[in-house]
Each structure stands twice: as structure tokens, then as C-alpha cells.
Amino acid sequence: MEYKSIYIKTFGCQMNDRDSEALLGLFLDRGYIIATNPQEARVIFVNTCSVRKHAEDRAISFLGTLKKLYNEKPPVIGVIGCMAKYQGRRLIEKMPHLSIICSPSRLYHLPEYVEKVKNFGVKIIDTDDTQREEAFYESSFLLDKDHAQVVISTGCSNYCSYCVVPYVRGNLRLRKPQKIIEEVKRFIERGVKKITLLGQNVNDYVYKEENIDFVQLLEKIASIKEIKEIDFITSHPKNTSPRLFKVMAEYPNIKKHLHLPFQSGSDRILKLMNRGYTQKDYLLLVEDFYKIVEGSLSTDVIVGFPTERKKDFLKTKEVLEKVKFKYAYIFKYSPRPNTEAAKLTDDIPNSEKERRHKILLNLQKNISSLI
Ligand code: SF4
Known part of the structure; x- marks a missing residue:
């Protein structure tokens, strides 16, 4: 009997974690076992994230390391998730050891695609964007x-x-x-x-x-x-x-905890970000939350968005000081393909992004230690 084993490496958010888990369920239902490392797997998927450049770089580097597994009996290697959708065919052109590229909407079809690759030696690129089939969630694994x-x-x-x-x-x-x-x-x-x-x-x-x-x-x-x-x-x-x-x-x-990303404390930057609220709106919401829920908050912040001046940055710092988040994910801005912000000049030097990032990290560290 054919040895069926699958390994999935996941980058990015909880949505990707859940997609990988549901996908494992689909393959387990078809008689696969989960391999503990890529060397032992006959099918390998890399579930990618494109939200930040750093996550993409890590996925590309991991995909590079899989090349050495591509010997006389190569495993089926596929890229799934956000990077698969936006890079599509280019990934296979750059990395011929890949056999499948599949967008997040089409994951339900992967068991069938793996069979086609195994039986006919074809390469499959499916970057369609359709409503996911409900059956994707049915394994309950x-x-x-x-x-x-x-x-x-x-x-x-x-x-x-x-x-x-x-x-x-x-x-x-x-x-x-x-x-x-x-x-x-x-x-x-x-x-x-x-x-x-x-x-x-x-x-x-x-x-x-x-x-x-x-x-x-x-x-x-x-x-x-x-x-x-x-x-x-x-x-x-x-x-x-x-x-x-x-x-x-x-x-x-x-x-009694809410993750409520505010991204920037500057109304001008919030408008450029197309976020649809002001610093005042956000702080009023926080006031209501503390009054009604009496719980804790966490957030996401971006520093160094295009045109962010010192006074914009200080507004962001002010929100961290006022709200006292339990924890905060603080990121340096990096332009992402196709987005509106990518059309703006990325004019804040990296050294300045680093400096602002460090100031907020230290501030939040102190706040978190007191909560
Ligand atoms: S709400 Fe805004 S930041 Fe969040 S996923 Fe949608 S576009 Fe991205």
C-alpha cells in the first residue's frame, strides 16, 4: 500500500492556522497520517501569509530548503494561502520543485489535485476566487x-x-x-x-x-x-x-478581552489608511468598553506609514499611554502589492521606523508589566 503522509508548514494568522488544520482533516479522512517533519512526508504544503514582507521572505526561504527533498522519489510540494493567490504561476517559474499553487478559496480541492499530480505528473495552478465549499469544514479534526x-x-x-x-x-x-x-x-x-x-x-x-x-x-x-x-x-x-x-x-x-486594532492615533494618518474612525471615536469606544465589559484590550499599531510626521507618531504614542492595553502588536510599515498605500512614497527611512518602533515597544512593555 502507498505510504500516505502529509506535512503542513503554516505562516501568518489564526485564519491560516485554522485553514491548515481543516486541510489536515481532509487528508486524514482520505487515509493520510501527519508527518512530524517534511523529510517524512509525501505531500507538503506551505501555507503562506502576505500581510507583511517579512512573512513572505520566511516562506520563500522555507520553500528553498524543501528543494533538497526533491530526489528520485519527490514529494508533492504545494504553496497555498495568500502568497499563492497573489504570486500564482511566478512561484512555479522561480521554484520548479513545486507542483501545486492554490488560493485560500480553493483548498477543498487539494486532495484531488494531489492525486492528479501523483498520477499524471502535471503541475496545477488554481488561483480562483470563489466561495469556499462548506464541506471544507466537515472533518472536525x-x-x-x-x-x-x-x-x-x-x-x-x-x-x-x-x-x-x-x-x-x-x-x-x-x-x-x-x-x-x-x-x-x-x-x-x-x-x-x-x-x-x-x-x-x-x-x-x-x-x-x-x-x-x-x-x-x-x-x-x-x-x-x-x-x-x-x-x-x-x-x-x-x-x-x-x-x-x-x-x-x-x-x-x-x-472579557477584546482585540481592537487602532493602527494610528493621528486622524490624518487614519484617513490615509481608510480606517473610518478618528482618535476621538476610538477613545470613546474604549471608554464604553471599560465601563460595560470591565475587561482588557489588546491592539495592532503601524509605525512609519507614508508621510507619518513626528506629531502623528506622538498621537499614536498618546493612545498607547491612555488606553493601557494588555498587549500590543507593533509593526513597521512595509508597502504591500496592489494596495492604495503602495502608491504613496514610502518616505519614512527605515532607521526612523526602527526608532519609533522601539519607543512604542518599550512604552508598551512598561504598561504590560503593570497590568
Ligand atoms: S479590516 Fe482592513 S486591515 Fe483588516 S483585513 Fe480588512 S482591509 Fe485588512
Whole structure:
């Protein structure tokens, strides 16, 4: 019998982690076993991230190391995820040891593509952008048996000017509330106690046909008594509301923590970023959150966005000082392909980006140590 083993290396966000896990489930259902390292695998996927240049560089370097596995009996090597969508054919041209390139929308088809590569020696490039098949989520395989991540939507239609997500993951697409709840229940039957709901911006979830928005979906799931803890990621300040905070406060099983990226404290930069709120809006939202939920916050910040002057940077610093986040992910801006911000001159020198990055990191370190 043929030895069927699969290895997936994942870069990037929780959405990629969940995609890799669901993909492993598809292959396990077809008789594969999970290899603990690429050397032992007959099928290898690299699930890539394009949100920052650094993540892409790491994936390219890893793909390079796989070349040495390509000997008399080569494994099937595929690139999936964001970089596959945006680089497509160019990846195979640069790295002929790859056999499959597959966009995030088309992962369900990978078992069939692997068979085609094995049987006919073809190369497959599928960068289509379609609604994912529900069957992608049906295996219920989990790497952590206590914790399930459940995708409620894919893609994003917000087009923040620095962000590549709408171009590599497509526009926002919603799963049906019924399908999400069925998946949650399948996990509960397997003894899962903790659920994380995933979407690029969960607050964009409005399933019009059934008149259900994210807050109502969250309530429905929180009402399932077997669930001991629920959280969700990510929330966009422009459509996060006190209504959400009230539900967070009301249900004991909803985690009293919110990840609420503010990105910049300068209204001018926020406008250039197409974020749809001001520093004042953000701080009022935070005030409501602390009053209603009495929980903790975390955030994402970008320093060195094009044209960011000292006074813009000081506004960002001011938000960190005022809000006192439990933790913050602070990034140096790097232009991403196709985005609106990439058309602006990347005029902040790297040394200055480094300096601002370090100032905020040190500030946040002090704040985190006191919380
Ligand atoms: S909300 Fe903005 S930053 Fe978040 S994924 Fe969508 S476009 Fe990107």
C-alpha cells in the first residue's frame, strides 16, 4: 500500500492556522497520517501569509530548503494561502520543485489535485476566487482537542489602504449562521470547551437573508451551555459597538478581552489608511468598553506609514499611554502589492521606523508589566 503522509508548514494568522488544520482533516479522512517533519512526508504544503514582507521572505526561504527533498522519489510540494493567490504561476517559474499553487478559496480541492499530480505528473495552478465549499469544514479534526477555531467569514471588503487581504483573500463572504452553529455543535460533541470565532473583521458579519448580525450570532453561540469560553478575532473599531460590549458583559462564557486594532492615533494618518474612525471615536469606544465589559484590550499599531510626521507618531504614542492595553502588536510599515498605500512614497527611512518602533515597544512593555 502507498505510504500516505502529509506535512503542513503554516505562516501568518489564526485564519491560516485554522485553514491548515481543516486541510489536515481532509487528508486524514482520505487515509493520510501527519508527518512530524517534511523529510517524512509525501505531500507538503506551505501555507503562506502576505500581510507583511517579512512573512513572505520566511516562506520563500522555507520553500528553498524543501528543494533538497526533491530526489528520485519527490514529494508533492504545494504553496497555498495568500502568497499563492497573489504570486500564482511566478512561484512555479522561480521554484520548479513545486507542483501545486492554490488560493485560500480553493483548498477543498487539494486532495484531488494531489492525486492528479501523483498520477499524471502535471503541475496545477488554481488561483480562483470563489466561495469556499462548506464541506471544507466537515472533518472536525482538531490539533488542540479542547479548543476549536470556527471561521464565520472569509475575505474582507474594507480595503484599508495598507492591507493586502482583500486582494489575496477576496471580498467578504459569509458562512450561513446555521452552518457555523452546526460546526460548533460538532465540536462540542467531541468535548471541546473553548471556541474562537474567526473573521478578518467579525463585525462585518451581517447575514441579511436571516437578519442575523455578528452580535446576534455571538449570543446564539454563547447560549450553548456546554461552551465554557468563547472569544473572537478581529474587531474593527469602525463597526464595534456598545451593543457588542453589553453581550460580552452579559454572558459569563464570553471572554472579557477584546482585540481592537487602532493602527494610528493621528486622524490624518487614519484617513490615509481608510480606517473610518478618528482618535476621538476610538477613545470613546474604549471608554464604553471599560465601563460595560470591565475587561482588557489588546491592539495592532503601524509605525512609519507614508508621510507619518513626528506629531502623528506622538498621537499614536498618546493612545498607547491612555488606553493601557494588555498587549500590543507593533509593526513597521512595509508597502504591500496592489494596495492604495503602495502608491504613496514610502518616505519614512527605515532607521526612523526602527526608532519609533522601539519607543512604542518599550512604552508598551512598561504598561504590560503593570497590568
Ligand atoms: S479590516 Fe482592513 S486591515 Fe483588516 S483585513 Fe480588512 S482591509 Fe485588512
